[in-house]
Amino acid sequence: MENSVKRYNRVQIILHWLIAAIIFGMIALGLFMIELPKQSELPPGEESVRAFYFLLHKSMGITVAMLIVLRVLWRLTHKAPVLPDTISKWQQKAAGAVHILLYAVMVAMPLSGYAQSMFSKYHTKFWGIELPRLAEADTEMRELFSQVHECLAFLLIGLIVVHLAAAIKHRIAGNGISERMSLK
Numbered sequence: 483m484e485n486s487v488k489r490y491n492r493v494q495i496i497l498h499w500l501i502a503a504i505i506f507g508m509i510a511l512g513l514f515m516i517e518l519p520k521q522s523e524l525p526p527g528e529e530s531v532r533a534f535y536f537l538l539h540k541s542m543g544i545t546v547a548m549l550i551v552l553r554v555l556w557r558l559t560h561k562a563p564v565l566p567d568t569i570s571k572w573q574q575k576a577a578g579a580v581h582i583l584l585y586a587v588m589v590a591m592p593l594s595g596y597a598q599s600m601f602s603k604y605h606t607k608f609w610g611i612e613l614p615r616l617a618e619a620d621t622e623m624r625e626l627f628s629q630v631h632e633c634l635a636f637l638l639i640g641l642i643v644v645h646l647a648a649a650i651k652h653r654i655a656g657n658g659i660s661e662r663m664s665l666k
């Protein structure tokens with residue numbers, strides 16, 4: 483009888499940790515950069531670093547979006563390994579729901595960020611390459627997508643807390659679930 487817990491495959495594991503690390507960085511960078519003073523708020527002679535961090539956030543955000551597309555395509559063509567029967571039905575359903583929400587927010591985050599950037603008066607650059615403007619600058623639309631991006635960021639943080647709590651619970655229980663995604 484098979485009693486070892488089935489694991490995710492190598493590609494899923496590498497993409498999971500690479501994207502998770504970048505997302506942690508993106509959340510920290512986003513929260514840090516919005517507090518930086520604008521050029522107009524600084525005394526003459528002092529230069530604002532705000533634009534530098536905004537451009538870094540946008541380039542990193544578009545990069546992680548590409549990895550997320552790859553991950554979603556991989557996931558659509560490769561099933562998750564089945565959970566053992568020792569995990570109750572409600573826990574399997576809860577895990578499935580949180581994972582779907584994590585995927586949905588992972589996709590919506592860069593889209594809303596890109597939309598607010600398109601509607602702002604500033605350029606959207608990808609590691610120095612200026613991207614074509616898809617829409618005219620529009621303050622109301624920029625504000626709308628800025629709010630969407632912010633709400634999604636807090637939803638994402640909430641989902642990660644639940645996800646992490648479940649991973650820790652399984653690690654303490656020693657049931658092999660958290661090892662399904664471990665790099666070893």
Ligand code: HEM
Pocket residue numbers: 505508509510511512513516536539540541542543544546547588591592593594595596597598599606628631632633635
């Ligand atoms: C997974 C990807 C992303 C994550 C986790 C993320 C996270 C965040 C967070 C936590 C903030 C600060 C809270 C807020 O005011 O919204 C923020 C702000 C911002 N993000 Fe993102 N972001 C992502 C992708 C992007 C992309 C792709 C762009 C644009 C190309 C972008 C553009 C912005 C801008 C312009 C702000 C400042 C908002 C403002 O001034 O109100 N983000 N992001």
Ligand code: HEM
Pocket residue numbers: 498501502503505506557562565577581582584585588642645646649659660661662663664
């Ligand atoms: C330190 C933080 C994290 C830990 C310890 C962790 C751990 C895990 C583990 C153990 C699994 C496998 C669950 C199972 O066996 O059914 C998993 C799956 C998953 N994780 Fe994480 N994770 C972390 C961060 C993240 C982040 C930041 C995201 C995305 C924003 C994320 C998204 C997902 C998704 C979508 C799945 C489901 C994979 C699938 O079935 O396709 N995780 N995680």
